[in-house]
Amino acid sequence: MKEEELYRILEGKIQVLERREKSVEDRKTYDEVFDRNTLLAVYKLISSGVMETLDYPISTGKEGNVFCATKEDGSLLAVKIYRVSTSTYKNLTKYITGDPRFRNIPKDRRGIIYTWARKEYKNLSRMSAAKIAAPEPIKQINNVLVMQYLGSKEQPAPMLKDVLLDNPKKSYKSILNTIKNLYINAKLVHGDLSEYNVLVEDGKCFLIDVGQSVVLEHPLAQELLKRDVSNMARYFKKLGLDTDEEDMLRYIRGD
Numbered sequence: 079m080k081e082e083e084l085y086r087i088l089e090g091k092i093q094v095l096e097r098r099e100k101s102v103e104d105r106k107t108y109d110e111v112f113d114r115n116t117l118l119a120v121y122k123l124i125s126s127g128v129m130e131t132l133d134y135p136i137s138t139g140k141e142g143n144v145f146c147a148t149k150e151d152g153s154l155l156a157v158k159i160y161r162v163s164t165s166t167y168k169n170l171t172k173y174i175t176g177d178p179r180f181r182n183i184p185k186d187r188r189g190i191i192y193t194w195a196r197k198e199y200k201n202l203s204r205m206s207a208a209k210i211a212a213p214e215p216i217k218q219i220n221n222v223l224v225m226q227y228l229g230s231k232e233q234p235a236p237m238l239k240d241v242l243l244d245n246p247k248k249s250y251k252s253i254l255n256t257i258k259n260l261y262i263n264a265k266l267v268h269g270d271l272s273e274y275n276v277l278v279e280d281g282k283c284f285l286i287d288v289g290q291s292v293v294l295e296h297p298l299a300q301e302l303l304k305r306d307v308s309n310m311a312r313y314f315k316k317l318g319l320d321t322d323e324e325d326m327l328r329y330i331r332g333d
């Protein structure tokens with residue numbers, strides 16, 4: 079497809095593309111995120127009816143940006159786009175190597191990043207199958223991952239760190255059960271669990287950001303589980319709860 083044709087079809091469909099001449103912020107986001115292949119992936123998602131428009135950015139992270147998108151029926155989606163140009167992709171391979179789901183791991187930057195997005199999609203699918211509170215995966219093409227949006231029209235669901243919990247003990251128990259469920263039923267360890275990667279919607283805690291999550295047979299699984307548990311223990315201790323990491327680990331592993 080010719081460059082001009084691609085732009086013509088996407089006209090009015092990608093907010094930062096539309097506004098890049100007017101807003102410095104949008105220009106920056108556009109330049110960092112939307113290389114030709116990413117535009118093509120978004121084009122495929124739009125032309126196949128997965129979404130209608132790609133709207134405002136919700137977040138800019140180390141490896142990717144998260145956008146809000148709208149479906150034809152007006153409902154919202156979350157779209158995570160891993161940046162191919164400016165992401166710290168070298169750290170990613172250690173979470174992929176050793177995972178039996180990924181045998182032929184690409185060596186180049188682009189290939190590794192596409193595999194990473196596919197890994198996050200597969201992890202979300204396993205979580206969905208095990209009925210774990212996390213965004214439902216919808217579609218992944220290359221570095222673009224479409225999932226259920228958490229939050230309202232006005233604002234995305236806040237991170238746990240920004241929420242004043244009504245009942246910290248109840249939230250603690252619920253997160254502990256979620257980690258256990260993840261371990262026992264989805265056979266995964268989150269691997270980057272903290273108050274930054276839990277979103278709270280209507281008082282319910284959802285785990286997000288699962289690209290690095292590993293299967294139990296992965297060589298890093300136990301070490302990552304300990305770190306996840308330690309982060310949660312620290313967070314809830316600050317809120318005045320009595321948290322014991324060893325007890326938590328025993329509970330999660332079911333021994």
Ligand SMILES: Nc1ncnc2c1ncn2[C@@H]1O[C@H](COP(=O)(O)OP(=O)(O)O)[C@@H](O)[C@H]1O
Pocket residue numbers: 136137138139140141142143144156158213225226227228229234235237274275277286287288
């Ligand atoms: N499904 C979602 N619904 C609403 N907001 C989301 C969703 N997924 C991510 N976000 C927002 O985007 C931010 C970054 O997403 P995350 O997956 O944690 O990526 P990063 O690797 O940048 O930390 C989150 O903190 C949250 O605010």
Ligand SMILES: [Mg+2]
Pocket residue numbers: 139274275287
């Ligand atoms: Mg995160």
